[in-house]
Amino acid sequence: MAAELLEGKVVAEAVLEDVASRVAVMKERGVTPGLGTILVGDDGPSVSYVNKKRETCKSVGIASFHIEIPASAGQADLLAAVKDFNESPDVDAYIIQYPLPGGFDFNEALLLMDPDKDADGLHPVNLGRLVLQEPGPVPCTPAGIREMLKHYQIAVEGKEVVIIGRGPTLGRPLSLLMTLKQPFANAAVTVVHSGIADLGSYTRRADIIIAAAGCPGIVQPDMVRPGAVVISGGISWEGRKLLPDVAEEVGEVAGWITPRLGGVGPTTVAMLLRNTMLAAERRLS
Template sequence: MPAKLLDGQSLANEMKVKAREKVELLKGRGIPVGLGTILVGDDGPSANYVAMKHKDCSEVGVTSFHRHLSKGASLSEILEAVEEFNDSPDVSAFIVQLPLPDPDIEEEVLDKVLPAKDADGLHPVNLGKLVMSKPGILPCTPAGILKLLQRYDIAVEGRRVVIVGRGLTVGRPLALLLSSSLPGCNAAVTVVHSRVKDIGEILCEADVIVSAAGVPGIIRSEFVKIGAVVVGAGTSFDGRRLLSDLEDGVAEVASFVTPRIGGVGPMTRAMLVENTVLAAERKAV
């Protein structure tokens, strides 16, 4: 029997309705709710992603602020944009769109974002809270994946979860989240990556697989045990066509699977809106 789809788009739409209600209440109290984005360079997928984030904001009444810097922008120019958003009372939270043209400066740039305005949940302070299983701002994609699994009553507690990829935005924080003692987590998590041999043998033992590799078709049907849950969180492009980490045949073996479009992506953006609204609420207390 073909796998059931983990419909992230429908859940994201519901989350945006609730976010709009909260935004209206905040604005009624005279509290601004704004999301800032900083884009460095002209990477097509990054620019498109930022545009989609601002579209989401407009749908829920969140004010958008954007700074677009050239690919050759210096570190000081990027940090100047970060400080502008840090200081702005109208910007509740903001992101620096990753990857930057120079990945070597990403850590320094993220470190300058005020933790309370860190919409992506990637500041060392917020990641540190996650390490300690303390409540805080959660990274958008990992939090979105957890919400999506919970929506379909897929428990991870005590189950074997294998994550493919150890990147800063998905793999590493997702491993921290799912293995934490926070509600709905407590999973047995294994992280595999390009330096790990026999990845297929490890995947075959998983109850839940999350691929964040960005390698088309890296998750093959023979790597998935019957009835496992498979989440494709990694993407790549063939021209303008969005490609999934999941081979098409995975849907014939898994019990639940994310669609190529409308799975994790909408959940990531919905979590960004939610984090922005939460930042505004915390400031209003």
Template sequence: MTAQVLDGEVVAARIKDDLARRIAVLRDQGVTPGLGTILVGDDGPSANYVAMKHRDCEAIGMESFHRHLPADSTQHEVEAAVDAFNENPEVDAYLMQYPFPAGLDFEAALLRMDPAKDVDGLHPVNLGKLVMGTVGPRPCTPVGIVELLRAYDIDLKGAHVVVVGRGLTIGRPLANLLTLKEPGLNAAVTVVHTGVDDIGSYTREADVLVAAAGSPGLVTADMVRPGAVVVAAGVSFQGRKLLSDVADDVAEVASWLSPRMGGVGPMTRAMLLSNCVEAAERRAVGRG
């Protein structure tokens, strides 16, 4: 068996085409969606990721706003940038690129953010809304994973999904999202992590396995039930090389597998754009 590819580039392109049409409608109403980014320091992967987001904005007709602060910035300077985006009516949603340089408090800056402008869906108010199943910006990578599976007609209703990883950006919110009683969700979810003995005893029971621990090669073929769907969501860097949580041999046993490049990453960026467009649509309603 060789796994079929969960192609995030193809699905993300369709999502961005739809967003471009929605943006054209907004622009006719005098509203251009605006995405803001705050980058502190000169971390290479972070800078590249932010640059990709701004290229995405340009490609579909959005405005983008960027603040690049030096690594030796004070907490006050970082929070002043947050305040400026909170107050700027042209910025519908924005993000602070993680990680911050040592000595700066990312959590304090996040709490200062206007939850309605939280494009990543990671503000505690928005995570609380996710747990409650109410409307609000939802975390981009978890929603992107769900949309990727939906695009390939992989039914999550009643499926056993095992999530490897308990991080704030993927593991925890994904587990909450998958259990919501909503169309395309309503799954049974098990969460394990690197502190659990014999992770494979759990992962081999999964209909859908999401690797999101940020531990290179953690999930190997012997940990996957033949025919399972595997989503490689966790990545880490070794120098400039991007490493996946999922070993190459998993492709020989899985039915579907997202690739290391062009899988979950494009979906995360597409859902970030979607959150920003939804915020702009709320602004347009308010103007009416």
């Protein structure tokens, strides 16, 4: 029996509907939320992601500000763009599209960012807020995954969650989020990675598997307990073809699974705009 689909588009639409209504209220008070994007180089997927974010801004009434930096430029140009957005009264939150071309230091630019304008929730101050359960922007892909679990009423509290991947944008912050004593969290979380010899010995006992390794097909059917929830958060590319971390055949074993397209991606964009809206609300207050 095929797994039921965790359709990210449905979840994203619900989030964006709420964002649009709250943005409309702010506009009535004379405030238009603004999201900034910094794009370095012309990497195809990155260009596509940034364009999608800007299009979605327009659909919910958020102003979009964009700075493009050629790959031939230098670190000083990136830092200047960060300073511009830090100082701009029109930009409530912004992102530095990752990854950057060789020769650029993402961490240096991130540390220069105003934490209160960090739309991605990746600044060390905001990761610290997450650890302490203090208000602040939550990293977008982890937040989108939790929103997906909430939308489909997937039981998480007290369950065993295995996260494959320990990256700073997904696996690491997601492990923090899933252990918090909050609804749709409060789980027993194990973090593994592609360097583990027998991943299946961990994943076969999991109620929920979240693949965040960026390794195509790292999750195979024999690694999944029948009926488990499987979420593919990590992706890689072969030319223009998107390759998920979870093999398509896993859908014959799992109880719930994200589709190859339209899974976590739409929720990530939606949570980015939610973080921007929340930053604007803080400005109003």
